Amino acid sequence: MSLLAVSNLTKRYRRGDNTIAAVDDVSFHIEPGETLALAGPSGSGKSTIARVVLRLIEPDDGRIEFEGDDFLALRSAALRARRARLQMVFQDPLAAFNPRATVARVLDDPLRIHGIASRSERPRRIAALLERVGLTADLAPRAIHEISGGQRQRVAIARAIATKPSLIVLDEAVSALDVSVRGEILELLLDLQRQEKIAYLFISHDLGVIRSIAHRVILLDAGRVAENGDARTVIDAPQSAIGKALVAAAPRLNRTLMRLASAGLD
Template sequence: MDKPLLTVSGLTRHFPRGATRVAAVDGVSFHIEPGETLALAGPSGSGKSTVARLLLRLIDAEAGSITFKGEDWLALRGAALRARRRDLQLVFQDSLAAFNPRTTVAQALDMPLRIHGLAPRSERPSRIAALLERVGLSLTLRHRAIHEISGGQRQRVAIARAIATTPSLVVLDEAVSALDVSVRGKILDLLLDLQQQEKIAYLFISHDLAVVRAFAHRVAILDKGRIVEQGEARKIIDAPQSDIGKALVAAIPALPAKM
């Protein structure tokens, strides 16, 4: 049996709150297989986004381990870490805040290609055109500023930027929650198509169990920094065992069988 793409064990991080320190992430453990989608679900403040920041090394863990593609991810430093970052990418919830709004679409997609040395300057326009085609955007958008295009188009650009480096894992931090229902469905379909074509794994962070049930293979439910249950997404959501899982399901008027 192949080893997991990502293994997280005992991940812990505290933050100060007044005179005390509160565990935002408290001994979190999970794994993700190649080409799999694991959802992290939970209410606001449960620690979902802190887990994402720890994985991306945007903040440091206080305890625990992360093994990514067989390497000790937390031990990487400097040039070694920068080189490996191309393999683990992030798509944010707020697509406008994720970019310099005056940057053009082409400039946004050129950056990862340039930073990671993935293509010489002469080849980058054709690579950008291919990325836009992959995410269903017209080449005519390449000279438009990020702030001039729609939210759905910006999120497609964000996905194109993430896949530009051919990552093994993409962290989607509430990446569809700000979109209206029709656009959300199209973005989810795009992500599924990319997963099938490229075998990309996703860590899908969301509070919306209806979307999680339709999109993820497995789910881990967080409450106050701890995973309280995890397993196959449909089984967990159809019959949650934890109090917070039951509360999240109860907050959804009706879970559709398909999206």
């Protein structure tokens, strides 16, 4: 049984008098501990898929099975319980969190809401989460807006793993970071995956990053799956028109690959 099985997903948006299918009959699956990347041009439907999988928006059609449940049919308590297993990290943690909240508060919320640790236990759990993502416990009282972009993304990852998820959706989670910080965060994600067997739905426009972190990749074009396969095979020798165009438009790809290789990621 797949961890996540998405079948015939369609999401339409109204545009003036027309509707456009932002996601058009898309199917894929993710196995436990696996990284599936979604790539494709701007507007090809990547974030829409992420939002539907996270149940932030409802699809027009399709089915999602997560950990064996009909995920779109889950309501209230059952949905809340399953949500703990399906977490997210977005591009901009400043937008995702209240920037004035402290780091401790951001990490306390999931532990409290999902009943994972008692009030007296939580400070210790927060310190352990911070250490798990390569930060120190003295960051806990700092405000989100006071820490660096890389530290913020580590806090976002700590928050995501607080509820022991089986799947994390990452939408351009490393795109805003500069190259050296990006490499460190990718290394952290790989380490967490190895240790905790977490699967990732990893959305990125950077084929170099995808090649270094993903097992498989889906290339989207105007809401449809254009190509689908082993990440290195697809990126090294794309077969679809959009795949060829994306690789041709990525002159940084080779340089990125060299940098990742020298950082020990390849």
